[in-house]
Structures are given as C-alpha cells and as structure tokens.
Ligand SMILES: O=C(O)CCC(=O)C(=O)O
C-alpha cells in the first residue's frame with residue numbers, strides 16, 4: 001500500500017507540473033506545499049445495495065484537493081458530470097482516473113474545472129476503489145496564478161477552505177465549496 005502511495009504520489013506531482021506548465025506557470029507551489037504528510041490515500045468499499053440507483057455509495061461532490069488519482073475495480077458505479085449531464089465512467093482496473101480538484105480550479109482561476117462526481121451502488125457486487133489526494137499543508141494560501149485575468153476567487157488558506165466545507169456540511173448537510181470564495 002505504501003509503495004502504491006509513493007508511486008501515485010510522484011505521478012500526481014508530475015501531472016500537476018504538466019497542468020501548471022500548460023498555463024505557463026511554475027509548479028513550485030505543489031513541489032513545496034504538497035508533502036507525503038499532507039497528501040493521503042483513501043480506500044473505499046461499497047457494499048452491494050438491494051435498491052441501487054436510489055442509494056448513492058458516495059454522494060455527488062467535488063474533491064477538496066489539487067487533483068485526485070483514482071483506481072477502481074471492474075464493478076463500476078463512478079459517474080461524473082460532463083457538459084451538464086451525468087455520465088458513467090467505464091470501469092477499467094488497468095487504468096487510473098485523474099480528477100481535477102477545487103484547489104486546482106481556484107489556482108488556475110477557472111482554467112481547469114473541478115469535476116463533480118458520485119458513486120452509485122450495485123445490486124449484487126461489492127466495489128473497491130483507492131483514491132490518492134494531492135493536498136498542500138493547511139497553511140498554504142491558494143490564489144489565482146493568473147496575472148492577466150481578474151481573480152474569480154478571493155485567496156484562502158487550505159485550512160480556511162477545509163473549515164468552511166466542514167461548517168457547511170454541518171449546517172446545510174452538503175458542501176458548498178468554491179462558490180463560498182467568489183470575489
Ligand atoms: O470510489 C470512487 O470511484 C470515487 C471515490 C471518490 O470520489 C472519493 O473518495 O472522493
């Protein structure tokens with residue numbers, strides 16, 4: 001498990017570097033702030049559900065990180081929003097799925113979009129997935145890297161972001177996310 005985390009950890013940074021370069025930006029932010037101690041691997045288990053399609057395995061959400069690397073088994077159930085519609089992601093245990101998270105959206109000033117996704121349950125099969133979250137330290141301040149376009153979001157620390165998400169989940173039962181930080 002540790003070897004997997006180390007491997008996907010360096011892949012996540014490499015991908016962040018490529019995405020930053022595409023924006024003509026230096027990627028030192030990820031290098032300096034995303035450490036082995038601030039990133040994490042989550043192992044998900046979804047038991048079968050006799051009333052599938054009505055019960056989510058995981059509610060619709062966006063990830064509160066820079067990017068996520070996901071490995072899923074052959075059962076399927078992951079869905080994401082593309083062009084305003086929910087689509088199913090074909091399961092392929094030989095492939096990794098890369099999701100942009102909220103922090104990349106904020107840092108890229110909406111150039112990249114944090115993708116909304118969920119997991120629907122299966123009537124008879126148990127499903128497993130592993131998700132690696134590329135996260136900075138809580139003190140890291142996220143602000144737009146663009147110096148040509150006005151900032152879409154106010155700058156915030158990762159700690160403030162996580163606190164706001166937690167408050168919203170407790171108060172309203174769901175995460176509001178980036179819209180909380182619109183200028
Ligand atoms: O299990 C999956 O396919 C998705 C997991 C996920 O979105 C998450 O852990 O945030």
Ligand SMILES: [Fe+2]
Nearest residue numbers: 061062063117
């Ligand atoms: Fe997720």
